Amino acid sequence: xxxxxxxxxICTHETNLFYYFxxxxxxxxxAIAFLSAFLLSSCIKDELPNTECDIVSAWVExxxxxxxxxxxxxxxxxxxxxxxxxxxxxxxxxxxxPQRLPINFTITDGASxxxxxxxxxxxxxxxxxxxxxxxxxxxxxxxxxxxKEANLPTYKFSFENYETIExxxxxxxxxxxxxxxxxxxxxWASGNPGAILTKYGSKAEEQPTYxxxxxxxxxxxxxxxxxxxxxxxxxxxxxxxxxxxxGRFILENVLLDALKAxxxxxxxxxxxxxxxxxxxxxxxxxxxxxxxxxxxxxTDEASIYAVFYRNKDSEGNxxxxxxxxxxxxxxIVRKAEVAALPPTSEWTRFEMFFEGDEVxxxxxxxxxxxxxxxxxxxxxxxxxxxAIGSELYIDEVEVSFExxxxx
Amino acid sequence: MKRNIIICLICSLLLASNAxxxxxxxxxxxxxxxxxxxxxxxxxxxxxxxxSVDAFRPTASLMAGADVKLALKNNWGLMxxxxxxxxxxxxxxxxxxxxxxxVKGDSRIEGLFTGHVKQEVTEWMLTLPVLATxxxxxxxxxxxxxxxxxxxxxxxxxxxxxxYLRQGxxxxxRINMGDKEGEWATYDFSDEMRNVQMGIAVGADWNVTxxxxxxxxxxxxxxxxxxxxFKTVEQTLYxxxxxxxxxxxx
Numbered sequence: 001x002x003x004x005x006x007x008x009x010i011c012t013h014e015t016n017l018f019y020y021f022x023x024x025x026x027x028x029x030x031a032i033a034f035l036s037a038f039l040l041s042s043c044i045k046d047e048l049p050n051t052e053c054d055i056v057s058a059w060v061e062x063x064x065x066x067x068x069x070x071x072x073x074x075x076x077x078x079x080x081x082x083x084x085x086x087x088x089x090x091x092x093x094x095x096x097x098p099q100r101l102p103i104n105f106t107i108t109d110g111a112s113x114x115x116x117x118x119x120x121x122x123x124x125x126x127x128x129x130x131x132x133x134x135x136x137x138x139x140x141x142x143x144x145x146x147x148k149e150a151n152l153p154t155y156k157f158s159f160e161n162y163e164t165i166e167x168x169x170x171x172x173x174x175x176x177x178x179x180x181x182x183x184x185x186x187x188w189a190s191g192n193p194g195a196i197l198t199k200y201g202s203k204a205e206e207q208p209t210y211x212x213x214x215x216x217x218x219x220x221x222x223x224x225x226x227x228x229x230x231x232x233x234x235x236x237x238x239x240x241x242x243x244x245x246x247g248r249f250i251l252e253n254v255l256l257d258a259l260k261a262x263x264x265x266x267x268x269x270x271x272x273x274x275x276x277x278x279x280x281x282x283x284x285x286x287x288x289x290x291x292x293x294x295x296x297x298x299t300d301e302a303s304i305y306a307v308f309y310r311n312k313d314s315e316g317n318x319x320x321x322x323x324x325x326x327x328x329x330x331x332i333v334r335k336a337e338v339a340a341l342p343p344t345s346e347w348t349r350f351e352m353f354f355e356g357d358e359v360x361x362x363x364x365x366x367x368x369x370x371x372x373x374x375x376x377x378x379x380x381x382x383x384x385x386x387a388i389g390s391e392l393y394i395d396e397v398e399v400s401f402e403x404x405x406x407x
Numbered sequence: 408m409k410r411n412i413i414i415c416l417i418c419s420l421l422l423a424s425n426a427x428x429x430x431x432x433x434x435x436x437x438x439x440x441x442x443x444x445x446x447x448x449x450x451x452x453x454x455x456x457x458x459s460v461d462a463f464r465p466t467a468s469l470m471a472g473a474d475v476k477l478a479l480k481n482n483w484g485l486m487x488x489x490x491x492x493x494x495x496x497x498x499x500x501x502x503x504x505x506x507x508x509x510v511k512g513d514s515r516i517e518g519l520f521t522g523h524v525k526q527e528v529t530e531w532m533l534t535l536p537v538l539a540t541x542x543x544x545x546x547x548x549x550x551x552x553x554x555x556x557x558x559x560x561x562x563x564x565x566x567x568x569x570x571y572l573r574q575g576x577x578x579x580x581r582i583n584m585g586d587k588e589g590e591w592a593t594y595d596f597s598d599e600m601r602n603v604q605m606g607i608a609v610g611a612d613w614n615v616t617x618x619x620x621x622x623x624x625x626x627x628x629x630x631x632x633x634x635x636x637f638k639t640v641e642q643t644l645y646x647x648x649x650x651x652x653x654x655x656x657x
Contacts, residue, residue, distance in 0.1 A: 082581035229514030
């Protein structure tokens with residue numbers, strides 16, 4: 001009996017020890033797990049190799065090449081936009097271009113470029129393709145470098161030519177002109193690359209600017225003001241007006257300073273006198289301000305204008321006009337605006353004349369002037385004021401250099 | 408993860424029930440607690456796309472609640488209760504190529520962000536722990552076991568600024584972001600957060616006087632804070648918090 005009791009006692013004691021042992025290990029295990037989790041999470045890992053593969057700048061080096069250009073600034077391109085695929089050097093004449101030329105590049109840190117930066121390539125027979133590979137080897141971007149003569153390829157714009165660009169499962173149209181040799185010139189830009197940022201899987205015809213088969217003659221352009229969605233509103237850019245202009249759209253700037261995203265102007269060596277074309281316009285129902293508040297007594301208006309301006313400052317630096325000064329810059333020499341574009345559902349002719357100062361022939365000969373043509377479905381679209389649904393169609397636009405005889 | 412929770416549950420229930428079976432002493436103690444938590448809603452191992460943690464600010468992570476402790480045989484016991492608490496976090500990190508998605512209504516931007524991210528997490532919840540306890544003498548009681556939390560209010564939002572987003576992939580369009588409203592991007596994944604969290608807790612109660620005591624507890628979430636079908640935040644984030652509290656034993 002006594003033995004039994006003793007045994008029971010020992011047994012219980014053992015059980016107690018057993019529990020204690022498990023419990024202690026359990027706690028120790030947990031403590032170690034917690035500790036290692038914290039240590040792990042407080043560790044910053046080694047930096048991975050870069051994944052980007054951009055050309056940041058491109059330039060022609062060597063005084064012996066300077067004569068091929070109107071101005072030394074045309075020998076280099078800095079701050080090349082991330083959405084750029086084509087780098088164009090403007091030269092006096094393709095005929096006098098050396099057979100082989102070296103182009104230097106700065107690219108993303110650690111990336112490599114093929115053909116090599118500084119290697120001599122033949123640009124006389126068309127574009128040369130460069131491929132940049134990221135430091136981690138996983139990503140590639142393809143660029144073309146082209147040498148072109150300065151002049152606009154045409155002064156009659158029928159908007160028959162467009163490419164469908166795909167970006168992030170969205171599509172949009174990009175307009176181009178073709179010169180006599182068949183080379184494409186991407187002189188037109190629009191806000192489409194900005195408008196698709198917050199979209200997914202959208203079609204080209206759903207963008208603010210697109211090519212329509214229902215032009216005045218053949219194809220034309222449809223510009224329409226759209227709701228930029230809730231993300232657009234978050235960035236203080238609630239609407240996206242349809243626009244088309246001669247120049248570049250610099251996507252990088254679209255959130256920071258949207259007015260700096262539109263860079264207007266292409267070199268021109270003649271003095272434009274007037275612009276004619278055809279349009280249709282219907283303003284959207286509700287005019288809103290940049291906070292999407294309705295302004296009851298306002299009706300949206302379209303805008304069509306053209307500007308002719310000095311493209312160098314007094315120190316010889318390049319001058320471009322942007323959304324914030326395209327109509328007010330001191331470098332503007334002449335401008336033309338269509339006074340009124342009354343709503344119409346029929347193709348209607350418009351005409352506008354350049355007015356302003358005298359043009360300096362010497363500066364003109366030295367490619368010292370730029371011009372731009374601008375179309376927008378909402379006049380104040382650059383400051384995000386307008387009416388969603390405003391629709392402007394344009395087609396058969398022509399720049400003339402003679403005073404009209406008798407219309 | 409679910410298996411781990413089940414193992415923990417079984418483990419502690421086994422311990423408790425064995426102790427209960429051995430000799431139910433049956434002394435019931437009611438304990439009221441209040442405390443403050445510090446910790447993070449964090450991946451286990453920071454991804455390489457986070458280059459530095461620039462700031463970590465404590466938030467109003469308060470805890471108040473009551474426990475019932477049932478004393479069992481041989482220093483063992485069982486503790487359960489209900490805690491009202493917040494597991495909050497306010498942190499700033501510098502990223503390089505961190506995958507993120509901005510969603511608002513019908514529009515979204517997805518891509519790789521390099522720059523500054525300010526992240527806020529709030530998780531007000533009711534937590535029910537089921538803990539096995541072991542008393543080391545009169546003063547100290549060790550506790551361990553699973554818990555389950557029901558979220559009452561949740562927020563997971565932040566700001567991406569001072570940098571740029573490459574849309575889609577590293578070759579996509581680059582969008583620069585500034586350092587003020589309208590130039591930066593905000594995101595809000597609150598709706599994607601789980602309503603119920605589970606995890607394990609371990610801690611110790613220290614009786615300073617007969618009624619008054621201090622406690623230290625670690626809670627480790629075994630479920631990520633987001634619904635499992637939510638893929639935008641690539642890493643699974645676990646709430647891991649350390650709580651210091653005072654209690655009164657009745």
